[in-house]
Amino acid sequence: MPKEAPSEMHTPRDEMELEYQTAESPWIAIQPPMLARVNDQRYPLDVSPPSFESAQHDIVLRRQRQRPRAGGGLKSTAVPSRFLNLPSTFGFSGWGTRSRITLEPTELSRGEEDIQRARRAVSLGQFTASALAGNAVLGSVFYALPAVVLVSGVYSPISLFVASCVMFLWRPIMEEVASALPISGAPYTYLLNVSSKSLALIGASLLLLDFAATSVVSAATAVSYLAGEVTLPFPVVVGALIILLIFLLISLSGIRDSARLALTLLSIHVITMTVLFIASTIAWAKRGNTQIKENWEEGRLNFSTQPTARQIFNGVCIGVLGLTGFECVPSYAACIKPGRFRLVLRNLHFPAIILNTFSMLFVLAHVPLPTVLGGANVLSVLAQTVAGRWLRVWVVVDAVITLCGGVLTGILGACELFDRLARDRLLPQLFTRRLPVTHSPAYSIVVFVAFSFVVYATSGANLGVTSKMFSLVWLAVMTLFPISALLLKFNRGRLTRTPHTPLLLVLFTLAVGAVIIGGNIAIDPSIVGYAAAYVLVIAAVFFFTMEKVRVLHALLWAYDQYSVLSRLPWTRSWGTTLTAAVRHLRTQPVCVLVRTDEINVLFHKLLYVSQNEETSCLKLVHFYDDEVGIPSEMDANWKILDEAFPEITVDLILVQGAFTPSNVAALGHRLGIPTTLMFMSCPGPDFPFSIADFGTRIVSM
Structure with a gap:
């Protein structure tokens, strides 16, 4: 040195x-x-x-001979500015500075507190975690059965069994990506760490619409079930809004209380369905197979125009609705205790197979097929047929309660997604604020409930339209998991994970997802229009938030082309306002954590920031100790990169200390940069820490 x-x-x-x-x-x-x-x-x-x-x-003296020692000063460049009436400082940044820092004891203690707080948040065991998504998974039987029997007829039990078994393909894939990236907000966070930000935002758009559809379909189905038994003093759309408002208040009480409530609701549902199955088995043994034979003959007659294989396939395509809710589990994976994620998927999958298959089988064994095809509350009709009025009332109450639990699942999943988007500066920081007592994300809950109701209202308050859109969006979200696994293997293969799913399994799962999506579109092509309209609107909003500086640049450029606008009284301040907004957004810093001084590695990380983050302030940070020292070319290569990116001020910060989660968190407090905006290389198998402890983003191999 x-x-x-x-x-x-x-x-x-x-x-x-x-x-x-x-x-x-x-x-x-x-x-x-x-x-x-x-x-x-x-x-x-x-x-x-x-x-x-x-x-x-x-090597790097060419145009840096006049570089101020203390940093700052405009980087000299031959590239002209596209803005005619603005100074060069608007488009080009100043030179970066080089500094050494030592973390203070107070900063180290705050960093350690952050790590311990994050670890305490990992509080959900296998049963409470299963309950959060379980009400959506096991409650889907109430709206999946009528939809499947319309296209599959008497072959519905076969279709539902095959559709439920399809989840065996997805489970090891979901386990692999969750073990490699045990962070919340998936699959958005998976795609963000294994690919570009643009692809991740498409995943976020699909995921948000899926959560909204989960809440809307669950709430509307619950009211419809209730309306089928009693006369309500209000329409279904008002009842759905009431349920959404009730669970808005429940969610504001905190995620831990919500998890306990979800477990209580799921327990009631499991007990109810167990009683219904026992009563159905006893009634079947007494009455024999007369009803199922009649349904078989009538079903073959009514569906004689379609081949048997096509009926079963159509039923499989629709029957995946009985698995909705599985996509919610990775969204709160960071709150699940280590080693429990696999158990959560198992706890949800096997009951779903049994519930979907045997519910449909018992319905065909006891309820006439015209009644089933008539869209009645088939499970409540089954309950009255096999046990009487008392069990029917019980099943209806259970249906309303369980489906309301599905509303809670959608709300909690959306809150985790909003929190991640806000920490990535894609949403306002209001979404990270929490209530002082319950620590609930109030803004996220309120905005999501409002958005869910807008989705329901804009579909004409039509449950059929919303359900069709839900099925397609759910399938699209599920295909994001094999896509994430494929990109994980290719781009982040060094990450430690268990299990390692074979590549052929990932590709086969992706193909199966595409076939089922195509089958749903063939059954009703109109669902593409509904789903695409919502996804495009959400994606447009997200891409605007990601490209807001470029949008403001375009507006400022258009304003700059007409000098008369700067002289008119009502437009004179537009340029100043736009310029101030752009400068404010670009001065928000990000941090790149580097281990090596290899110029190609450093360049690709800075290129990632230039393409994915709207900032002109970048901190290049290297942790070192006195024994190893600082890489010999770090200083020279930093100067090269500082010159190579004239629109970004690249500061080199050398931090004395070990590269540990607590030190990184302490550095975040020192620099005022959240760990979600700190980027690092993909760690290898010998890395002693978990990615979840750092909370940083992986941007390169």
């Missing part, structure tokens, strides 16, 4: 002026020695080739 004092022979070459001593005779065979002039004093300089330590700085 060159010293700053130029009093010795090894004064850095970029801090002194070199000159040759003039010879009196041109015939002297040996050239005179080179002199170094420092502060008007001349020192003889060795004519041997310069050392690497000295020569490394000469």
